[in-house]
Amino acid sequence: MNDHRVTGADGSRRGPAENAQLALLLDVGSAPKPGNVDRDHDLAELRIEHFLAGAVGSGAGLRRAAAGAPVGVAFERAVAGMSEQSGGNTQFGCLLLLAPLVRAAAEEQSLSPEGAMDVVESTTVADAADFYRAFEHVDVAVGDPPEDLADLDARRGADAIPALRDRGLTLYDVMAQSEGDGNAREWTTGFERTFATAAAIRDDDGPITDRISRAFVDRLARDEDTLVRTKHGPEVAADVMRRAADARGDPDAVAELDEEFVAAGINPGTTADLLTAATFVALEWGVEV
DSSP: OOTTSOBOTTSOBOOHHHHHHHHHHHHHHSOOOTTSOBTTBOOSSOOHHHHHHHHHHTHHHHHHHHTTOOHHHHHHHHHHHHTOSTTOOSSHHHHHHHHHHHHHHHHOSSOOHHHHHHHHHTOOHHHHHHHHHHTTTSOOOOOOOOGGGGGGOGGGGGGGHHHHHHHTOOHHHHHHTTTTSHHHHHHHTTSHHHHHHHHHHHHSOSOHHHHHHHHHHHHHHHSOOHHHHHHHOHHHHHHHHHHHHHHTTOHHHHHHHHHHHHHHTOOOHHHHHHHHHHHHHHHHTTOOO
16 A cells, blocks of 8 residues: 555545545536536536536445456446436546556555556456446447447447457457547556646645646647547537637636536536546645645
């Protein structure tokens, strides 16, 4: 266990699973994060209560990851628990990043990109099957797969598992074939942006919720949000980046951008997923709350 972990009055420690749940809670406790549910506002069909319930519900799966369970099992159980609220999909992408990071944190003295890569590269076909089963619990916005991978469309859920097994694809292989997705790209690049954003949160100052908000806008200005691209197309995704870059560093401009994105139904959810994972890493590195 990492030496920096918070010790309570009864001698208990907040371990990786608890830090992951805390990161999920801090995600919606941070504001503004333009276009996303946060402590200042809900969206039309998603409310902060859904995210809070999802964070609590994910706990059993995250604890499995911390105990060394296969990543696929831990992820599917976390998604199943997350789905036990009336809002639908609140944190699927967050949990896809958190499950291997929690497993790596539990195995390492200090969470690192190398440790995270060891975990994802050791995933199996069974892990991939559990990943597909997770799509049975909630509706997830994903793009159309290439024509030659139609039988592996994640929206088929468990019905795609026979094709998955026929091809012998591990969960890491599935992510490698989905690198157009921002979360999948984290899996195949050693969580490069996650760790870079965690360092930005760590090196910033002030309340962690303010750090998360600033890091969110900075990341949104740097990288195309793939959920925005999937829902609204590449031109809107590029415009979101430009507008975030223009607003960065100006609290009033960021607040105005938040209002405009909410009104337009623009929800940069992939960026929120990455910020949740980065917050977890920052907590594991000893950032205090």
